[in-house]
Amino acid sequence: xxxxxxxxxxxxxxxxxxxxxxxxxxxxxxxxxxxxxxxxxxxxxxxxxxxxxxxxxxxxxxxxxxxxxxxxxxxxxxxxxxxxxxxxxxxxxxxxxxxxxxxxxxxxxxxxxxxxxxxxxxxxxxxxxxxxxxxxxxxxxxxxxxxxxxxxxxxxxxxxxxxxxxxxxxxxxxxxxxxxxxxxxxxxxxxxxxxxxxxxxxxxxxxxxxxxxxxxxxxxxxxxxxxxxx
Numbered sequence: 001x002x003x004x005x006x007x008x009x010x011x012x013x014x015x016x017x018x019x020x021x022x023x024x025x026x027x028x029x030x031x032x033x034x035x036x037x038x039x040x041x042x043x044x045x046x047x048x049x050x051x052x053x054x055x056x057x058x059x060x061x062x063x064x065x066x067x068x069x070x071x072x073x074x075x076x077x078x079x080x081x082x083x084x085x086x087x088x089x090x091x092x093x094x095x096x097x098x099x100x101x102x103x104x105x106x107x108x109x110x111x112x113x114x115x116x117x118x119x120x121x122x123x124x125x126x127x128x129x130x131x132x133x134x135x136x137x138x139x140x141x142x143x144x145x146x147x148x149x150x151x152x153x154x155x156x157x158x159x160x161x162x163x164x165x166x167x168x169x170x171x172x173x174x175x176x177x178x179x180x181x182x183x184x185x186x187x188x189x190x191x192x193x194x195x196x197x198x199x200x201x202x203x204x205x206x207x208x209x210x211x212x213x214x215x216x217x218x219x220x221x222x223x224x225x226x227x228x229x230x
Contacts, residue, residue, distance in 0.1 A: 006058045013229060017166040020064060020085055021069040021159045024027055028068075028094065033078030034103075049108040052077055056109045058085035063178045065169055070145070070160035071155055075133070081107035083118060086181065089161045090136040091151040096144070097133035100119065117188070119143045125202045171209040174229035179203075 009015050022028045032052075040048065059081065061064065068082035070073075070090035079096045082088050098111045106112060108126065118123035119142050126132070127142075140148040147165075149157040169177065183202040184208065187195035206212055210230040218225035 016064045017169045019069055019162045025155050026072040028070045028072050028074040029078030029081050030073050031078045052109050056080055062139045067162040069159040071158045075099050077109045080111045083114040087146050089147040089158045090145045091157045092136035092148050093151045094136045095133050096139055098128050099131040102131040103160045173227045174208050176206055179205050
Protein backbone atom coordinates (compact mmCIF):
# COMPACT_ATOMS: atom_id res chain seq x y z
CA UNK A 1 0.00 0.00 0.00
CA UNK A 2 2.82 2.37 0.87
CA UNK A 3 4.59 1.56 -2.39
CA UNK A 4 1.40 2.25 -4.41
CA UNK A 5 0.85 5.55 -2.58
CA UNK A 6 4.43 6.64 -3.28
CA UNK A 7 4.06 5.66 -6.95
CA UNK A 8 0.93 7.81 -7.27
CA UNK A 9 2.60 10.80 -5.58
CA UNK A 10 5.76 10.52 -7.69
CA UNK A 11 3.96 11.37 -10.91
CA UNK A 12 1.43 13.87 -9.52
CA UNK A 13 2.61 17.34 -10.58
CA UNK A 14 0.10 19.01 -8.24
CA UNK A 15 1.87 17.60 -5.16
CA UNK A 16 4.17 20.21 -3.63
CA UNK A 17 5.21 18.76 -0.25
CA UNK A 18 4.63 15.34 1.32
CA UNK A 19 4.21 14.71 5.06
CA UNK A 20 4.76 11.15 6.28
CA UNK A 21 2.82 10.56 9.50
CA UNK A 22 0.97 7.85 11.39
CA UNK A 23 -2.62 7.98 12.56
CA UNK A 24 -1.92 5.36 15.23
CA UNK A 25 -1.65 7.18 18.58
CA UNK A 26 1.83 7.01 20.09
CA UNK A 27 3.40 5.10 17.18
CA UNK A 28 5.02 6.52 14.04
CA UNK A 29 6.25 3.12 12.84
CA UNK A 30 7.42 0.35 15.16
CA UNK A 31 9.48 -1.43 12.49
CA UNK A 32 9.28 -5.09 11.56
CA UNK A 33 6.53 -7.34 12.88
CA UNK A 34 8.72 -9.77 14.83
CA UNK A 35 5.90 -12.30 15.27
CA UNK A 36 5.64 -12.43 11.48
CA UNK A 37 9.45 -12.59 11.13
CA UNK A 38 9.67 -15.64 13.43
CA UNK A 39 7.47 -17.63 11.03
CA UNK A 40 9.61 -16.81 7.99
CA UNK A 41 12.14 -19.20 6.48
CA UNK A 42 15.66 -17.75 6.34
CA UNK A 43 15.28 -17.77 2.53
CA UNK A 44 12.25 -15.44 2.80
CA UNK A 45 13.89 -12.83 5.02
CA UNK A 46 16.33 -11.42 2.42
CA UNK A 47 13.73 -10.75 -0.30
CA UNK A 48 11.30 -9.33 2.30
CA UNK A 49 13.88 -6.86 3.61
CA UNK A 50 14.86 -5.98 0.02
CA UNK A 51 11.25 -5.01 -0.65
CA UNK A 52 11.21 -2.76 2.43
CA UNK A 53 14.52 -1.19 1.35
CA UNK A 54 13.08 -0.54 -2.12
CA UNK A 55 9.99 1.25 -0.74
CA UNK A 56 12.15 3.38 1.57
CA UNK A 57 14.38 4.24 -1.39
CA UNK A 58 11.30 5.27 -3.37
CA UNK A 59 10.39 7.68 -0.55
CA UNK A 60 13.96 9.05 -0.50
CA UNK A 61 13.74 9.60 -4.28
CA UNK A 62 10.42 11.47 -4.26
CA UNK A 63 10.96 14.69 -6.25
CA UNK A 64 9.30 17.08 -3.78
CA UNK A 65 10.21 17.97 -0.17
CA UNK A 66 9.25 15.28 2.35
CA UNK A 67 8.73 15.75 6.09
CA UNK A 68 8.52 12.94 8.64
CA UNK A 69 6.22 13.88 11.54
CA UNK A 70 7.27 11.60 14.40
CA UNK A 71 4.62 11.74 17.12
CA UNK A 72 5.48 8.39 18.69
CA UNK A 73 7.71 5.33 18.38
CA UNK A 74 10.04 5.16 15.37
CA UNK A 75 12.11 2.02 15.80
CA UNK A 76 14.25 0.03 13.36
CA UNK A 77 12.59 0.23 9.94
CA UNK A 78 10.34 2.97 11.33
CA UNK A 79 13.32 5.26 11.89
CA UNK A 80 14.76 4.21 8.52
CA UNK A 81 11.50 5.39 6.93
CA UNK A 82 11.90 8.77 8.68
CA UNK A 83 15.59 8.97 7.64
CA UNK A 84 14.50 8.71 4.00
CA UNK A 85 12.59 12.00 4.40
CA UNK A 86 14.25 15.38 3.82
CA UNK A 87 13.26 16.78 7.22
CA UNK A 88 12.29 15.12 10.49
CA UNK A 89 10.28 16.72 13.29
CA UNK A 90 9.31 14.95 16.50
CA UNK A 91 7.43 15.31 19.75
CA UNK A 92 9.65 15.33 22.85
CA UNK A 93 7.86 12.16 24.00
CA UNK A 94 8.68 10.30 20.74
CA UNK A 95 11.18 7.45 20.94
CA UNK A 96 13.49 6.59 18.06
CA UNK A 97 16.42 4.29 17.43
CA UNK A 98 17.98 1.68 15.19
CA UNK A 99 17.63 -1.32 17.50
CA UNK A 100 18.48 -4.14 15.07
CA UNK A 101 21.75 -5.22 16.69
CA UNK A 102 19.68 -6.28 19.73
CA UNK A 103 18.19 -8.91 17.44
CA UNK A 104 21.60 -9.95 16.08
CA UNK A 105 20.89 -8.31 12.70
CA UNK A 106 21.74 -4.88 11.26
CA UNK A 107 19.55 -2.08 9.88
CA UNK A 108 18.46 -3.24 6.42
CA UNK A 109 16.33 -0.35 5.16
CA UNK A 110 19.16 2.12 4.61
CA UNK A 111 19.93 2.86 8.26
CA UNK A 112 23.66 2.09 8.12
CA UNK A 113 23.98 4.57 5.23
CA UNK A 114 21.49 7.35 5.99
CA UNK A 115 22.12 7.69 9.76
CA UNK A 116 25.86 8.51 9.37
CA UNK A 117 25.02 10.91 6.56
CA UNK A 118 22.51 12.63 8.87
CA UNK A 119 24.44 12.81 12.15
CA UNK A 120 28.06 11.86 11.37
CA UNK A 121 29.88 8.54 11.33
CA UNK A 122 31.02 8.27 14.95
CA UNK A 123 27.64 9.06 16.53
CA UNK A 124 25.83 6.79 14.07
CA UNK A 125 28.15 3.91 15.00
CA UNK A 126 27.55 4.56 18.70
CA UNK A 127 23.76 4.50 18.25
CA UNK A 128 23.75 1.38 16.05
CA UNK A 129 26.30 -0.50 18.21
CA UNK A 130 24.33 0.28 21.40
CA UNK A 131 20.83 -0.08 19.85
CA UNK A 132 20.07 3.03 21.91
CA UNK A 133 16.62 4.60 21.83
CA UNK A 134 16.49 8.41 22.00
CA UNK A 135 13.63 10.69 22.98
CA UNK A 136 12.80 13.83 21.00
CA UNK A 137 15.14 16.13 22.95
CA UNK A 138 18.07 13.71 22.63
CA UNK A 139 17.36 13.22 18.91
CA UNK A 140 17.41 17.02 18.43
CA UNK A 141 20.69 17.30 20.36
CA UNK A 142 22.47 14.86 18.00
CA UNK A 143 20.95 16.42 14.87
CA UNK A 144 18.71 13.47 14.00
CA UNK A 145 15.66 15.75 13.87
CA UNK A 146 15.32 19.44 13.00
CA UNK A 147 12.59 20.41 15.46
CA UNK A 148 11.30 19.02 18.76
CA UNK A 149 7.90 19.96 20.21
CA UNK A 150 6.14 19.32 23.50
CA UNK A 151 3.40 16.79 22.78
CA UNK A 152 -0.15 18.22 22.81
CA UNK A 153 -3.31 16.56 24.21
CA UNK A 154 -4.28 15.45 20.66
CA UNK A 155 -0.94 13.69 20.23
CA UNK A 156 -0.12 15.37 16.90
CA UNK A 157 2.37 18.14 17.78
CA UNK A 158 4.96 16.93 15.24
CA UNK A 159 2.33 16.71 12.51
CA UNK A 160 1.20 20.29 13.21
CA UNK A 161 4.81 21.50 13.00
CA UNK A 162 5.21 19.57 9.72
CA UNK A 163 2.13 21.38 8.37
CA UNK A 164 3.66 24.73 9.37
CA UNK A 165 6.85 23.86 7.49
CA UNK A 166 4.88 22.67 4.46
CA UNK A 167 3.01 26.00 4.42
CA UNK A 168 6.37 27.79 4.40
CA UNK A 169 7.46 25.72 1.39
CA UNK A 170 4.23 26.13 -0.60
CA UNK A 171 4.65 29.70 -1.95
CA UNK A 172 7.98 28.91 -3.66
CA UNK A 173 8.33 27.98 -7.32
CA UNK A 174 7.47 24.26 -7.74
CA UNK A 175 10.12 23.55 -10.39
CA UNK A 176 12.74 25.36 -8.30
CA UNK A 177 11.85 23.20 -5.27
CA UNK A 178 12.27 19.98 -7.25
CA UNK A 179 15.60 20.94 -8.79
CA UNK A 180 16.91 22.34 -5.48
CA UNK A 181 16.22 18.95 -3.86
CA UNK A 182 17.87 17.16 -6.79
CA UNK A 183 20.96 19.42 -6.62
CA UNK A 184 21.38 18.90 -2.87
CA UNK A 185 20.77 15.13 -2.96
CA UNK A 186 23.12 14.46 -5.86
CA UNK A 187 25.71 16.96 -4.66
CA UNK A 188 26.01 15.32 -1.24
CA UNK A 189 27.32 12.11 -2.85
CA UNK A 190 30.16 13.70 -4.86
CA UNK A 191 33.15 16.05 -4.44
CA UNK A 192 32.57 19.83 -4.36
CA UNK A 193 33.72 20.51 -7.95
CA UNK A 194 31.30 17.88 -9.31
CA UNK A 195 28.60 19.16 -6.96
CA UNK A 196 28.95 22.70 -8.28
CA UNK A 197 28.60 21.34 -11.84
CA UNK A 198 25.39 19.57 -10.74
CA UNK A 199 24.12 22.86 -9.28
CA UNK A 200 24.86 24.64 -12.57
CA UNK A 201 22.96 21.99 -14.55
CA UNK A 202 20.02 22.18 -12.14
CA UNK A 203 19.97 26.00 -12.21
CA UNK A 204 19.83 25.84 -16.01
CA UNK A 205 16.52 23.95 -15.76
CA UNK A 206 14.89 26.96 -14.07
CA UNK A 207 16.03 29.60 -16.61
CA UNK A 208 13.52 28.86 -19.42
CA UNK A 209 10.50 28.51 -17.07
CA UNK A 210 7.45 30.77 -17.07
CA UNK A 211 7.61 30.74 -13.27
CA UNK A 212 11.00 32.49 -13.28
CA UNK A 213 9.57 35.33 -15.37
CA UNK A 214 6.48 35.46 -13.15
CA UNK A 215 8.74 35.81 -10.07
CA UNK A 216 10.55 38.80 -11.59
CA UNK A 217 7.29 40.38 -12.73
CA UNK A 218 5.67 39.93 -9.30
CA UNK A 219 8.69 41.57 -7.66
CA UNK A 220 8.45 44.52 -10.08
CA UNK A 221 4.68 44.85 -9.53
CA UNK A 222 5.06 44.46 -5.72
CA UNK A 223 2.64 41.50 -5.50
CA UNK A 224 2.81 37.83 -4.57
CA UNK A 225 3.86 35.57 -7.45
CA UNK A 226 1.37 33.05 -8.88
CA UNK A 227 3.47 30.05 -9.80
CA UNK A 228 2.06 27.27 -11.97
CA UNK A 229 4.98 24.86 -12.16
CA UNK A 230 5.65 25.77 -15.79
